[in-house]
Amino acid sequence: MTLQYQMDSLEGMDEATAKLYIQRNGKYFLDVTGHEQTVDRDSIPRSRLNQEIEKRKSSEAALKEVADKLIEDVPEGKRSIVPDLPPAAKIAWLRDAFKMGFFEDRKAEAIDSKRPGEKPPTNFEGMSPQAIMATGYKSTK
DSSP states (O other): OOOOSEESOOTTOOHHHHTTEEEETTEEEEOOSSHHHHHHHHSOOHHHHHHHHHHHHHHHHHHHHHHHHHHHTSOGGGGGGSOOOOHHHHHHHHHHHHHTTTTSOOOOOOTTTTOSSSOOOOOOTTOOHHHHHHHTSOOOO
């Protein structure tokens, strides 16, 4: 026969077994020693759990603050493209974007800005065909 740790009443139990139980808060508990220690050993105290929760909340708040400060460095017109991520992932995304120069203003270059030589092209309007051909030959002087 196995003994239960907690019982609502001791009715129908033999007297020798009933002596093993003590009454607390209207219920009967098996009178054993060391049981409280095994329960406390396996569980985390509430105060310690609350401390860890507060640490996590403060860490998340600090990460959010850093992410918000990094977003301030992004130009106004480009802030809408920053994805809505958790703070740690947003910080990593912003750092990569800054490294790649994603938020730098780049001016478009003119079509022929890298053309060799700085001599402007010759205007051929009103020239005879021989004069046009003569411009293609190099003169040696």
